[in-house]
Amino acid sequence: MLRRAPVVPVLTIDDPHTAVPLAQALVAGGLPALEITLRTDAALDAMEQIAQHVPDAIVGAGTVLTPSQVGEATSAGAQFLVSPGCTTKLAEAAARGSTPLLPGASTASEAMTLAEMGYHLMKFFPAEPAGGAAFLKALGAPLPQIQFCPTGGIDAEKAKTYLALPNVICVGGSWIAPASAVKAGDWSAITALSRAAAALRA
Numbered sequence: 001m002l003r004r005a006p007v008v009p010v011l012t013i014d015d016p017h018t019a020v021p022l023a024q025a026l027v028a029g030g031l032p033a034l035e036i037t038l039r040t041d042a043a044l045d046a047m048e049q050i051a052q053h054v055p056d057a058i059v060g061a062g063t064v065l066t067p068s069q070v071g072e073a074t075s076a077g078a079q080f081l082v083s084p085g086c087t088t089k090l091a092e093a094a095a096r097g098s099t100p101l102l103p104g105a106s107t108a109s110e111a112m113t114l115a116e117m118g119y120h121l122m123k124f125f126p127a128e129p130a131g132g133a134a135f136l137k138a139l140g141a142p143l144p145q146i147q148f149c150p151t152g153g154i155d156a157e158k159a160k161t162y163l164a165l166p167n168v169i170c171v172g173g174s175w176i177a178p179a180s181a182v183k184a185g186d187w188s189a190i191t192a193l194s195r196a197a198a199a200l201r202a
């Protein structure tokens with residue numbers, strides 16, 4: 001699912017009424033995989049609406065921190081789960097279910113621990129503060145079998161640098177859906193940002 005496009009929009013939705021037009025705008029621009037963070041009361045409702053009304057979207061849940069959120073997000077229609085890190089309890093809950101988890105790592109030891117659990121695709125979070133593309137490039141030398149979706153502090157320009165790395169399959173970010181455009185209902189601006197992001201990897 002994450003290989004379908006170079007960028008995964010990370011969306012924190014306050015108003016559930018914006019969920020469907022926002023998802024439609026992003027999908028229209030060429031970004032089908034969407035991460036809805038579980039940071040707002042509207043998140044589960046937003047996911048359900050996107051799952052029901054935007055068939056071309058691949059809706060995922062972000063900020064999945066607890067075992068109970070694994071079940072809640074899956075029931076709301078999440079096709080993938082994303083966490084900024086990982087714990088044993090979270091990994092066990094994900095293993096009991098059938099919705100794939102993208103766990104987070106930001107050090108060599110965290111990445112190695114997740115690889116021991118069987119994960120070979122993980123989020124690199126928070127990408128920019130944790131060392132950016134230079135860090136991830138260096139990590140790829142001893143750990144070439146691990147692939148990453150870096151997220152955190154990335155914009156269109158920085159995304160290009162990450163996407164050129166052999167251990168990056170896609171990047172996550174919120175720059176494709178600025179809060180001001182969502183608030184204004186400027187869906188064509190969001191489709192334009194989405195289209196530009198979808199073209200980042202030729």
Ligand SMILES: O=C[C@H](O)COP(=O)(O)O
Nearest residue numbers: 010151152153154173174
């Ligand atoms: O917590 C941050 C999100 O995962 C990504 O947001 P950002 O692209 O605004 O850094």
Ligand SMILES: CC(=O)C(=O)O
Nearest residue numbers: 062063082083084125
């Ligand atoms: C930031 C992050 O990894 C998440 O919200 O899932």
